[in-house]
Amino acid sequence: MTRDAGLERLSAFLAEAGTAYAQARNTDRGPDEPATTSVLSPYLRRRLLTEAEVAAAATAALGAEAAASYVSEVFWRTYFKGHLETHPEAWTRYLSEAADQRARLASEPGLRRTYEKAVAGRTGIDGFDAWAGDLAATGWLHNHARMWFASIWIFTLRLPWQLGADFFLRHLLDGDPASNTLSWRWVAGLHTRGKPYRARAENIRRFTEDRHDPAGLDEDPSPLAEAMPPREVPLRPADAAPDGPVALLLHVDDLHPESLPVGGARVARISGLLAHAEGVTDRVRGADGAALADALARAAAHFGCEAAPFRDGWAGDLPVVTAWAPLGPSAAALPPDCLRLRRDWDARAWPLATRGFFRLKRAIPDLMAA
Ligand SMILES: Cc1cc2nc3c(=O)[nH]c(=O)nc-3n(C[C@H](O)[C@H](O)[C@H](O)COP(=O)(O)OP(=O)(O)OC[C@H]3O[C@@H](n4cnc5c(N)ncnc54)[C@H](O)[C@@H]3O)c2cc1C
Structure with missing residues (x-):
């Protein structure tokens, strides 16, 4: 990667x-x-x-x-x-609800059986079983397959959406707190409230060019509901890089240091922080590790300094700057005193x-x- x-x-x-x-x-x-x-x-x-x-x-x-x-x-x-x-509550609630649902798997054999069949691709539902297998084998699914899979998971198999989002996040090579959590919420009818995404057999036949023809789908389900949608909070302000020498800390949410808006700062040290979502596969870990190594090598060439291992004292007494890490494992693992730079693309959008x-x-x- x-x-x-x-x-x-x-x-x-x-x-x-x-x-x-x-x-x-x-x-x-x-x-x-x-x-x-x-x-x-x-x-x-x-x-x-x-x-x-x-x-x-x-x-x-x-x-x-x-x-x-x-x-x-x-x-x-x-x-x-x-x-x-x-809407950070959409993430923090998901994390705690996914942990609760994983605990239910240990104590509720009926739920566990349905869950295990779903993730192993042994439900007997044409299409769904193939997508579960493809996800585990390759770490990627087409967008439409993700929509069908999530809809069947929630409305036909009646499994908790949080366990489906967790299954995706562990396996997807593009597993992303925002796109994954909010897409699952959207399919469930929680993001656009009251409007779930309904997987229909005719649509699956048509857009898989007749490779799949599932039977027994619940094609007219009611949306899921929640007492309170996640609250909106103001966007947290970003920092500016100071002029003069700085230490740059890379993380896997932003690995193009060449285009970071460092202004008048001069990058004098570089290091990299690797943080993953819970339980990700070795394939995802490997991809993150390779991507970070690639970015560190490019940063070293671009800024003309060697990359140092990430450990206490790596930055000396230089201020540490980093690309803004959106909510997720990198943001949670970054040292609290980093200066976080936001790209123009994100700041405008x-x-x-x-x-x-x-x-x-x-x-x-x-x-x-x-
Ligand atoms: C239940 C569910 C879970 C998902 N989980 C993730 C996830 O964890 N990470 C992730 O990156 N995407 C996720 N998606 C969105 C989408 O499925 C993938 O981004 C897309 O399939 C990636 O394939 P591509 O690069 O060929 O996309 P292309 O169609 O080539 O689109 C180009 C790029 O645009 C972005 N993009 C395209 N469609 C979407 C979309 N619907 N939502 C957000 N970004 C999009 C992606 O970065 C993609 O690489 C999810 C969708 C669903 C329905």
Whole structure:
């Protein structure tokens, strides 16, 4: 998992699937056929590639009109990030509810049996079982498969959504606190309240090109409900980098140090912090480790200083700066006295992400021009 590999994938996507993206992106041809989407999410999740450069490359290669649907999808990622930053309870509640639901698995054999069949792909539901297997085997699923899977998990198997989100977060190579938690909440009818995503057999047949034809789905379920939606809080302000020498701490939420807004600071030391969500697979750990190593090597070349192991005293008496880590394992593990720098992309977009997506969507032309 390196930036070069991400750049290669980006060029291949723009040369091949890019022009057909708007028409083909909802079709899931399965793991044995070329993808209809870019499969750049593991790189974007770690910011080995930035949203800004991917959106700009798509616009330059395809033209603004043809790239619009792709750029809008990239902004879904930004939207979820901004929304979670301003609704942190969606994450903290998820963490504690997922722990409660995992405890239930130990004490409720009926729930445990259904859960174990679901994660092992042994429910007998066509499609669902294949997606459970693909996720475990590859660490990735097409967006439509994620929607169908989550909907069947919640409404047909009647499993707690938090356990599904936890299963995804452990396995997905792009596993992301904001996109994952809020997408599961959206499927459940909690994010857009009262409007669940309903998986329908006809839709699955059509968009898997008849590879899957599930029977017995609950196609007209009631949405889940919660007493209080997560409260909105003001966006926490970012810091500015001081002028003069600083120590730069990298983490897996932002691994393009070359484009960090360090202003008049001079990076004199570098280190990297590795933090994962609970229980992630070795594949995810490996990808995080490789991505961080790649970014440290690039940062060392770019700033002209060696990377030091992350341990007490690594920064000497220099102020430590870091890229803003959105809510999640990196943010929780960062030393409290770091100066946290926010990229322009996030600073402009996140204030527009407090409610639904469409406010941000309307601003995309202005944001892209900026
Ligand atoms: C239940 C569920 C859980 C999800 N969990 C995650 C997750 O943990 N991490 C994650 O990155 N995405 C998640 N998604 C969103 C989406 O499925 C993936 O981002 C997308 O499938 C990645 O494939 P791609 O790179 O080929 O996307 P493309 O279609 O090529 O889109 C380009 C980029 O835009 C962003 N993007 C596209 N669609 C979405 C979307 N619906 N929401 C947010 N960002 C999007 C991604 O960064 C993606 O790489 C989830 C969706 C659902 C329904």
